[in-house]
Amino acid sequence: MRSVCCSAPQLAGLTPYDPKYLPAEAVLSANENPHDVEQEVRHEIMREVKRVALNRYPDPLANDLRDMIAEANGLDRDQVLVGNGGDELLFNMALAWGGPGRTFLNLPPTFSVYEANARLTNTTVANVPRRADFSIDEEAVLARVAEGGIDYLVVTSPNNPTGELAGETFVCRLLDATDALVMVDEAYFEFSRQTMRPYLGQHKNLVILRTFSKAFSLAGVRMGYLLGDAEVIREFVKVRQPYSVDAVSQAIARVVYANRAKFEPGIRAIIEERARVVDGLKRIPGVKPYPSDANYVLFRLENAGIIWEMLYGRGVLVRDFSRAPGLEDCLRVSIGSREENDAFLRALRDAVMGKCDLEVPSA
Numbered sequence: 525m526r527s528v529c530c531s532a533p534q535l536a537g538l539t540p541y542d543p544k545y546l547p548a549e550a551v552l553s554a555n556e557n558p559h560d561v562e563q564e565v566r567h568e569i570m571r572e573v574k575r576v577a578l579n580r581y582p583d584p585l586a587n588d589l590r591d592m593i594a595e596a597n598g599l600d601r602d603q604v605l606v607g608n609g610g611d612e613l614l615f616n617m618a619l620a621w622g623g624p625g626r627t628f629l630n631l632p633p634t635f636s637v638y639e640a641n642a643r644l645t646n647t648t649v650a651n652v653p654r655r656a657d658f659s660i661d662e663e664a665v666l667a668r669v670a671e672g673g674i675d676y677l678v679v680t681s682p683n684n685p686t687g688e689l690a691g692e693t694f695v696c697r698l699l700d701a702t703d704a705l706v707m708v709d710e711a712y713f714e715f716s717r718q719t720m721r722p723y724l725g726q727h728k729n730l731v732i733l734r735t736f737s738k739a740f741s742l743a744g745v746r747m748g749y750l751l752g753d754a755e756v757i758r759e760f761v762k763v764r765q766p767y768s769v770d771a772v773s774q775a776i777a778r779v780v781y782a783n784r785a786k787f788e789p790g791i792r793a794i795i796e797e798r799a800r801v802v803d804g805l806k807r808i809p810g811v812k813p814y815p816s817d818a819n820y821v822l823f824r825l826e827n828a829g830i831i832w833e834m835l836y837g838r839g840v841l842v843r844d845f846s847r848a849p850g851l852e853d854c855l856r857v858s859i860g861s862r863e864e865n866d867a868f869l870r871a872l873r874d875a876v877m878g879k880c881d882l883e884v885p886s887a
């Protein structure tokens with residue numbers, strides 16, 4: 525079928541990304557940090573932003589920020605690249621490694637942006653689905669890359685929305701087994717404390733994605749970065765929009781990165797709350813939470829779509845995956861403040877216990 529207005533044919537089956545934001549008292553749907561940047565750091569941000577020359581183009585590659593990230597990771601500037609959110613870097617990967625006649629290996633269920641970018645760039649998508657418990661089917665992935673023809677893949681660790689880490693041994697075997705570019709998406713690395721960074725020196729085909737959106741409370745600013753081999757980074761630089769990361773965002777990110785130790789107590793609190801939320805979920809009959817190393821928990825229950833509505837009616841917004849392939853009857857809750865988590869658990873318990881009411885047809 526021809527698409528409207530004669531836009532490119534690969535757009536025909538695509539639906540625009542929809543984060544499904546709705547106003548709510550407890551917004552626990554987008555894995556954001558429940559705490560905004562603290563006042564002291566905000567003041568420093570204001571001072572830095574005041575000094576930005578707004579009439580001048582920004583440094584295209586944000587070299588000051590790049591140097592800070594490189595130094596913290598024991599790397600050189602040319603092994604780091606920043607982007608307008610991690611999302612831009614994911615799109616750039618599809619531009620640089622995908623395209624007609626090329627193949628992306630996807631491990632669903634996972635972050636839907638990868639597949640959307642592949643389709644947008646006319647890249648073939650090969651799937652190796654996860655097992656029933658959402659762990660990666662490691663032997664099947666290794667067998668598929670051994671067949672050849674894969675140009676790039678993403679291993680999300682921890683995986684979004686399911687929460688579990690990828691095995692370090694598996695990722696190393698994968699890196700040895702293929703010349704394809706292997707991105708390890710570590711968007712939630714600050715909550716899992718696990719990283720493949722020590723392996724960068726040994727594997728040219730490894731690239732790591734990180735973001736300021738989750739642990740560093742900057743989802744509103746749009747800042748992500750890559751760590752990788754200088755030659756790989758060079759290919760990413762070729763396809764990127766020169767000024768995608770604006771001067772104000774660069775200034776804000778520099779201050780936040782320099783103050784990143786101040787985010788540690790908040791990260792620790794989220795990790796502690798995560799255990800409490802999982803425990804609370806386990807105590808509700810018929811609710812099965814999956815283990816998580818990130819700042820969210822996926823859980824399965826009957827009538828998930830209806831329960832989602834009941835939670836929303838109580839002012840609690842979670843993410844509904846109940847109609848997503850492989851995630852039937854699943855909802856994902858982001859870890860919020862202690863009060864928000866309590867409100868969520870209370871509302872869910874009431875919704876599950878009062879389930880019989882739903883049988884009564886509404887007028």
Ligand SMILES: *Cc1c(COP(=O)(O)O)cnc(C)c1O
Nearest residue numbers: 609610611635684711735737748
């Ligand atoms: C949030 C997220 C990102 C990046 O998000 P940005 O806000 O664009 O930096 C990347 N990958 C996964 C799996 C995520 O959940």
